[in-house]
Amino acid sequence: MQTAEPRARKRADAIRGTETKGTAGTEKTSKAMELLKEGITRITTSEEFKRYLSFTRSFRKYSPNNTMLIFLQRPDATMVAGYRKWQEHGRQVKKGEKAIKVLAPVLRKVEDEETGEMVKKMVGFRDANVFAYESTEGEPLPAPPMTGRVEADASSAERLYSALSRVCEAEGVPVTEAELGPGHYGYHDPRSGRIVISSAIPEVSKATTLAHELCHYFLHPLHVSLTEDTGTKETEAEGASYAICGHFGIDTEAFSFPYIARHAEDPKTLQGVIGRIHEVVGKVLDYGVHEAAEIPDSGESSVAA
Numbered sequence: 001m002q003t004a005e006p007r008a009r010k011r012a013d014a015i016r017g018t019e020t021k022g023t024a025g026t027e028k029t030s031k032a033m034e035l036l037k038e039g040i041t042r043i044t045t046s047e048e049f050k051r052y053l054s055f056t057r058s059f060r061k062y063s064p065n066n067t068m069l070i071f072l073q074r075p076d077a078t079m080v081a082g083y084r085k086w087q088e089h090g091r092q093v094k095k096g097e098k099a100i101k102v103l104a105p106v107l108r109k110v111e112d113e114e115t116g117e118m119v120k121k122m123v124g125f126r127d128a129n130v131f132a133y134e135s136t137e138g139e140p141l142p143a144p145p146m147t148g149r150v151e152a153d154a155s156s157a158e159r160l161y162s163a164l165s166r167v168c169e170a171e172g173v174p175v176t177e178a179e180l181g182p183g184h185y186g187y188h189d190p191r192s193g194r195i196v197i198s199s200a201i202p203e204v205s206k207a208t209t210l211a212h213e214l215c216h217y218f219l220h221p222l223h224v225s226l227t228e229d230t231g232t233k234e235t236e237a238e239g240a241s242y243a244i245c246g247h248f249g250i251d252t253e254a255f256s257f258p259y260i261a262r263h264a265e266d267p268k269t270l271q272g273v274i275g276r277i278h279e280v281v282g283k284v285l286d287y288g289v290h291e292a293a294e295i296p297d298s299g300e301s302s303v304a305a
């Protein structure tokens with residue numbers, strides 16, 4: 001479902017307020033980055049988060065063949081692991097539950113013909129039993145940090161949305177709304193260049209999602225998208241979005257912090273991309289967004305830009 005026609009690319013001179021690229025609102029952005037770093041460190045160093053990480057990392061990925069085997073035997077399985085693996089995580093396979101048969105690689109140490117070193121080599125497969133989460137009971141599984149809903153007044157969200165729409169227009173990035181699956185807020189498609197926002201989410205989320213996707217547009221063109229890992233890309237986009245929204249008086253902490261913690265997994269990931277976040281925030285604000293972000297003194301909802 002489209003609500004806006006793709007617009008022809010035109011330069012942003014009309015709305016670009018200044019040529020001082022990347023300098024607008026630097027101080028405010030730095031302050032936002034400090035808060036963000038504190039928040040991410042707080043989350044990722046908590047016992048709860050460490051437990052969650054060790055849990056997700058200990059579950060091995062299954063090959064496409066095994067995934068198919070699992071699906072054929074137990075279509076409702078949300079997660080599978082061996083009997084002992086479940087016990088390690090405080091869960092027990094219930095009596096009478098049937099195992100799912102998968103193929104496990106058989107590894108053997110053999111001498112490498114060229115180097116003479118002993119290396120592990122796959123020499124075949126054996127049957128292995130795994131059990132679905134649904135077949136087990138016991139301790140609840142560690143959950144990822146949950147994202148919360150961002151609250152903001154309607155006029156701030158409106159000012160943010162229209163300011164960012166103007167940036168998209170100037171950049172020739174079509175923004176459309178569509179019915180996306182549950183839990184999907186929006187996406188930027190580097191191939192077509194378009195940004196799609198879910199039509200089902202609240203207006204405030206539409207504005208913050210547009211900020212996130214616009215940052216992807218600036219940060220992750222196709223050639224970059226293929227080489228960078230998702231964790232870094234999401235950390236950059238949401239980190240920049242958090243700062244941009246902050247300029248409009250919209251505090252997205254409830255969503256941004258858990259989201260970034262989940263993707264970054266480690267405060268170092270965020271630390272490594274602060275420079276890029278500053279760059280893209282400056283780029284967006286330089287499009288005159290900075291002026292639109294100034295909150296009117298009188299408390300009225302008029303747009304200053």
Ligand SMILES: [Zn+2]
Binds near residue numbers: 212233237
């Ligand atoms: Zn994203």
